[in-house]
Amino acid sequence: MSWNRVAVVGAGLIKFGELFEQSYEQMAAGAFQAAVGSVDRGFEPSQVDAAFVATQRGTLWGQEGIGGNTVPTAIGLAGIPCTRIENACPSGSDAFRVGAMAVASGVHDVVLVIGVEKMRDKSTEEGLLSRAASGHPIFTRGETAPVLFAPFATRHMHEYGTTREMLASVAVKNHYNGARDPFAHFQNEITVDDVLASPPVCHPLHLLDCCPQTDGAAATLLVSAERAAEFTDRPVFVAGFGVATDHPYLHEKTTFTALKATTAAAERAYKMAGVEPAQIDCAEVHDCFTITEILDIEDLGFVEKGKGGVASLDGETSLQGRIPVNTSGGLLAKGHPIGASGVAQLTECWWQLRGDAGERQVEMRNGYALQHNVGGRGSGVSVVNILTTNA
Amino acid sequence: MSWNRVAVVGAGLIKFGELFEQSYEQMAAGAFQAAVGSVDRGFEPSQVDAAFVATQRGTLWGQEGIGGNTVPTAIGLAGIPCTRIENACPSGSDAFRVGAMAVASGVHDVVLVIGVEKMRDKSTEEGLLSRAASGHPIFTRGETAPVLFAPFATRHMHEYGTTREMLASVAVKNHYNGARDPFAHFQNEITVDDVLASPPVCHPLHLLDCCPQTDGAAATLLVSAERAAEFTDRPVFVAGFGVATDHPYLHEKTTFTALKATTAAAERAYKMAGVEPAQIDCAEVHDCFTITEILDIEDLGFVEKGKGGVASLDGETSLQGRIPVNTSGGLLAKGHPIGASGVAQLTECWWQLRGDAGERQVEMRNGYALQHNVGGRGSGVSVVNILTTNA
Numbered sequence: 001m002s003w004n005r006v007a008v009v010g011a012g013l014i015k016f017g018e019l020f021e022q023s024y025e026q027m028a029a030g031a032f033q034a035a036v037g038s039v040d041r042g043f044e045p046s047q048v049d050a051a052f053v054a055t056q057r058g059t060l061w062g063q064e065g066i067g068g069n070t071v072p073t074a075i076g077l078a079g080i081p082c083t084r085i086e087n088a089c090p091s092g093s094d095a096f097r098v099g100a101m102a103v104a105s106g107v108h109d110v111v112l113v114i115g116v117e118k119m120r121d122k123s124t125e126e127g128l129l130s131r132a133a134s135g136h137p138i139f140t141r142g143e144t145a146p147v148l149f150a151p152f153a154t155r156h157m158h159e160y161g162t163t164r165e166m167l168a169s170v171a172v173k174n175h176y177n178g179a180r181d182p183f184a185h186f187q188n189e190i191t192v193d194d195v196l197a198s199p200p201v202c203h204p205l206h207l208l209d210c211c212p213q214t215d216g217a218a219a220t221l222l223v224s225a226e227r228a229a230e231f232t233d234r235p236v237f238v239a240g241f242g243v244a245t246d247h248p249y250l251h252e253k254t255t256f257t258a259l260k261a262t263t264a265a266a267e268r269a270y271k272m273a274g275v276e277p278a279q280i281d282c283a284e285v286h287d288c289f290t291i292t293e294i295l296d297i298e299d300l301g302f303v304e305k306g307k308g309g310v311a312s313l314d315g316e317t318s319l320q321g322r323i324p325v326n327t328s329g330g331l332l333a334k335g336h337p338i339g340a341s342g343v344a345q346l347t348e349c350w351w352q353l354r355g356d357a358g359e360r361q362v363e364m365r366n367g368y369a370l371q372h373n374v375g376g377r378g379s380g381v382s383v384v385n386i387l388t389t390n391a
Numbered sequence: 392m393s394w395n396r397v398a399v400v401g402a403g404l405i406k407f408g409e410l411f412e413q414s415y416e417q418m419a420a421g422a423f424q425a426a427v428g429s430v431d432r433g434f435e436p437s438q439v440d441a442a443f444v445a446t447q448r449g450t451l452w453g454q455e456g457i458g459g460n461t462v463p464t465a466i467g468l469a470g471i472p473c474t475r476i477e478n479a480c481p482s483g484s485d486a487f488r489v490g491a492m493a494v495a496s497g498v499h500d501v502v503l504v505i506g507v508e509k510m511r512d513k514s515t516e517e518g519l520l521s522r523a524a525s526g527h528p529i530f531t532r533g534e535t536a537p538v539l540f541a542p543f544a545t546r547h548m549h550e551y552g553t554t555r556e557m558l559a560s561v562a563v564k565n566h567y568n569g570a571r572d573p574f575a576h577f578q579n580e581i582t583v584d585d586v587l588a589s590p591p592v593c594h595p596l597h598l599l600d601c602c603p604q605t606d607g608a609a610a611t612l613l614v615s616a617e618r619a620a621e622f623t624d625r626p627v628f629v630a631g632f633g634v635a636t637d638h639p640y641l642h643e644k645t646t647f648t649a650l651k652a653t654t655a656a657a658e659r660a661y662k663m664a665g666v667e668p669a670q671i672d673c674a675e676v677h678d679c680f681t682i683t684e685i686l687d688i689e690d691l692g693f694v695e696k697g698k699g700g701v702a703s704l705d706g707e708t709s710l711q712g713r714i715p716v717n718t719s720g721g722l723l724a725k726g727h728p729i730g731a732s733g734v735a736q737l738t739e740c741w742w743q744l745r746g747d748a749g750e751r752q753v754e755m756r757n758g759y760a761l762q763h764n765v766g767g768r769g770s771g772v773s774v775v776n777i778l779t780t781n782a
Contacts, residue, residue, distance in 0.1 A: 068478045069771030072636040081634030083485050086475045087459045094474050098489055104496035243472030248460040264470060380460030
């Protein structure tokens with residue numbers, strides 16, 4: 001049956017975008033304040049027992065350094081235990097899982113999970129390419145993210161007849177949703193023609209098939225289920241989660257039409273939560289590229305393998321569709337500040353489950369929302385978290 | 392009372408040193424094999440449910456990238472959940488705490504905690520200084536580690552009459568112990584005169600007051616206490632742990648004769664374990680510099696504040712002393728491969744508790760061993776773990 005030993009009693013984020021005017025620490029403080037302010041019965045910052053900070057590029061980009069050390073002081077909690085979690089693009093979702101286990105272990109009663117990422121202050125040349133110059137094994141080979149995901153798109157097109165229009169329909173839907181999310185980096189609607197006509201990046205992915213580089217921060221507050229009533233009468237529980245790794249390099253992959261890490265992580269999460277894919281009411285999934293969302297909805301069991309493109313074009317994943325996906329705008333429109341992304345997705349799930357998603361609100365039939373990230377070179381790791389309103 | 396819900400049933404490390412001939416992944420595999428081989432009743436690698444990898448400089452140095460993704464495949468466990476933990480110098484000890492909470496939460500039964508760090512493949516100029524060139528807020532100001540710790544030494548000398556000879560006695564003791572540890576980077580004995588005559592680095596710290604730059608890897612295997620008997624009839628339990636952060640920058644410190652993060656982390660760990668400092672039989676503490684060990688033994692409650700230098704000179708912390716400290720040789724002689732250091736210290740504690748420390752073996756009166764790291768710019772975080780043979 002469901003695990004449900006940990007409750008989410010607060011969640012929030014800052015407006016994603018190009019946040020040159022905010023430091024890493026200010027972004028963290030903004031997200032923490034948003035989460036604190038969201039707690040129905042009020043929350044004193046000093047109630048936080050421990051924190052987990054997701055930041056992926058702290059030492060790569062250079063200006064944040066050691067987030068686990070600097071964030072507590074920045075948010076007024078100097079002294080608390082604080083640990084940085086890094087797990088590629090799922091850093092935020094994995095920090096949430098680790099935070100949930102810390103609560104479930106009985107060691108910490110009230111845990112802050114916060115994701116923060118500065119993506120814009122340094123140019124790609126200063127950041128990534130300086131690593132290439134010093135001999136980084138991936139970047140020196142030109143393996144940027146679009147290059148790692150494009151082969152999955154071409155193979156999916158070849159095997160299943162997926163078209164560029166189907167890919168584009170994912171971006172159109174997510175921008176439609178993002179235009180209704182006040183926290184999204186991009187809040188403009190686009191058309192299939194816009195996507196097709198946007199500049200090519202790596203065939204068949206064009207600019208609007210790719211998520212932007214975005215600064216952002218998000219936070220959630222976790223407490224033991226027994227204490228949830230102190231904070232809210234509308235708790236959301238952690239029903240289950242799953243993590244899986246996969247061979248990290250493309251040449252080790254056995255398929256280019258699925259991300260095995262996602263399939264395995266989802267299987268573990270569904271088992272822990274005691275639910276089937278059909279019971280999920282809405283999902284925030286990792287749409288770093290349009291093809292990724294198509295793979296995700298297949299690998300998570302929402303649609304049959306190979307049908308992701310058609311399902312997207314047919315509106316099955318729209319706000320009114322059978323399984324609404326990326327109601328927040330997703331990485332494509334809301335943005336992808338790596339460490340923050342998973343935590344922001346969980347915030348959207350929390351809003352949807354509590355009926356607080358405004359004009360993005362979808363129908364909650366079973367009371368389950370799923371959050372998913374996949375990442376690492378060639379998708380070496382995936383994390384799936386399932387939240388529920390069912391006690 | 393004691394927590395004791397998690398047992399350590401295996402631990403091991405590879406010989407620390409300049410390991411140019413081994414890749415990051417090979418080092419991880421070596422440590423994992425050492426831990427597997429140490430399990431009394433045998434251990435199948437496939438029994439590992441989840442892993443936590445401590446690597447501090449993955450993205451800084453550039454060649455390891457995303458350790459959480461690459462380590463599982465490298466050690467034959469592709470597919471398992473694996474998360475990278477980064478928390479400055481205590482990365483390894485914090486990964487151990489997170490792994491223990493994962494077991495205690497009931498989510499994972501058998502957890503691998505592995506610390507791996509490559510320190511030598513890149514020169515300081517290519518690694519740290521290239522970050523300075525790109526605007527890193529610490530390195531650009533010349534705040535390397537000796538510069539951050541030297542003011543604590545001069546202030547301790549000023550307030551308590553601590554001398555360079557007392558500092559040196561720490562290095563002499565740890566090299567004596569390291570000469571008896573086949574895994575230590577340096578296995579040569581030194582004298583107080585050697586330390587005093589070694590080249591100055593940052594007054595009053597000379598070269599032999601500083602730990603070396605070392606490559607290394609270490610691993611531990613954690614299981615739920617109920618399952619310990621499947622693996623050994625000599626289990627070691629996790630009695631407690633504590634983590635504390637502090638204001639990260641030197642200008643925010645309220646004292647230069649103590650590391651507040653250590654005091655707070657120790658208080659939490661002692662409380663969780665239900666023990667007093669006097670009950671600890673031996674300790675592995677963070678001697679990145681000689682002054683650090685002197686601060687540590689005071690902040691951990693082994694000696695009175697201000698008496699750490701005298702106690703070291705008097706042999707209170709030697710193998711035959713009242714409270715043997717850094718029996719493994721410590722960071723000063725064994726080396727400090729950051730992510731691996733804490734896990735290696737825990738391995739030494741495990742050996743001491745089980746009576747397997749060979750000529751370094753000290754008397755176990757109460758069955759408690761303590762492991763400690765402190766780190767981050769100006770010591771922004773500390774982690775203390777306490778292990779015990781008491782069920």
